[in-house]
Amino acid sequence: MIELWHAGFVPRPIADVAANPPTADEIVWLPPQGGFRFAADPFGIKRDEGLTLFAETWDYRVKRGEIHYFQYDNDNRLVTSGPALIEPFHLSYPFLIEEGGELYMLPEAHKSGVLTLYRCERFPDRWVPVKTLLDLPAIDATVVRHDGRWWMFYALPGAERRAMRELHVAWADDLRGPWRQHAANPVRAGLETSRPGGTPFVQDGKLHLPMQDCAATYGAAINLLRIDTLTPERFCATPVGRLTAGEWLDGYTDGFHTLSGHDDVTFIDVKRLHRSAAEPFIKLQFKLRKALGKR
Structure with missing residues (x-):
């Protein structure tokens, strides 16, 4: 049994979608990626010429995520797509940040051992590393400017599903740091609301975080976490919604x-x-590629 993901977008703001989940006919889906391949973790940005979506692309024959872009025109028609960022290690969760007239990406790359900020040198397919924000293998790092500071929410790898059951926070006065660890880390525990799952947004004057519900299975649903208190010393949050x-x-x-x-x-x-009868063959292809050094 393998997991296959499919990404898409809804032409409504995130706070509206969180409050009123979309119907099937509202969603524009990416094209199929082919057998035993998928695109997941979508983030995107709108510009005058249309919409560009960035996503992790995964092939079970390779088992190393890459960041690809998918560009749509203003009529939601796919115009072009291609690689945006490829490294020797796994990449996913291409979180985008606009700051000081620049566009940055903060992809999940915990296999590298650090969390690296990339700046867009040529949109959408040239990104250069500019700063290591954390000397930690942060997973699904999610950044927002709130109440005069930058805040980062992330998970860490470890035994007993640690990456799905602990929420960590860091804060900084500047996007490039230095980043300081929250005094109460891990600020939250439990499989339902500890792993970040998207863009923070404000609703009814409160900051909300989409969080992955991993209790029954990895990425089963999105639970919304309302942030009630957020200071360098204190953190208090309340689950307020669920989307499946x-x-x-x-x-x-x-x-x-x-x-x-x-x-x-x-x-x-x-x-x-x-589940497919071809799974053993796909696994064999991966083992052969690994043996030949074609990672």
């Missing part, structure tokens, strides 16, 4: 683990659990 995949895409009802947004567009992904 529903019947958005035929067969993809087994998970939903990214809710991100920019301007008046929201990005989502859904999961299906898939």
Whole structure:
């Protein structure tokens, strides 16, 4: 059994989608990625010429995520796509940040051992590393400017599903740091609301975080976490909502683990659990590539 994800977007703001989940006919889905491949963790940005979505692309024959872009025109038609960022290590969760007239990406790259900020040198396909923000293998780092500071929410790898059951926080006065660890880390524990799953947003005057519910399975649903208190010393939050995949895409009802947004567009992904007689052959291809050094 393998997991297959499918990403898409909804032409409504994230706070609106969180309060009123989309219907199937509202969602624009990325094209299929091919057998035993998928695109997940979508983030995006709108510009005059249209919408660009960035996502992790994964091939079970390679088992190393890459960041690819998908560009749509203003009529939601796919215009072009291609690689945006590829490293020797796994990449996913291409979180985007606009600051000081620059566009940055903060992809998950915990296999590298650190968390690296990339600046867009040529949109959308040239990104250069500019700063190591944390000397930690942070997972799904999610950044927001709130109450005069930069805040980062992230998970850490470890035994007993640590990456799904502990929420850590860091803060800084400047995006490039120095970043300081929250005094109460880990600020939250439990499989339902500890792993970040998208873009923070403000609703009813309160900051909300999309969080992955990993209790039953990895990325089963998105739980919304309302931040009640956030200082360098204190953290208090309350779960206030839950979104599941529903019947958005035929067969993809087994998970939903990214809710991100920019301007008046929201990005989502859904999961299906898939079993195929070809799985042993796909696994053999991966082992052969590894033996030949083709990672």
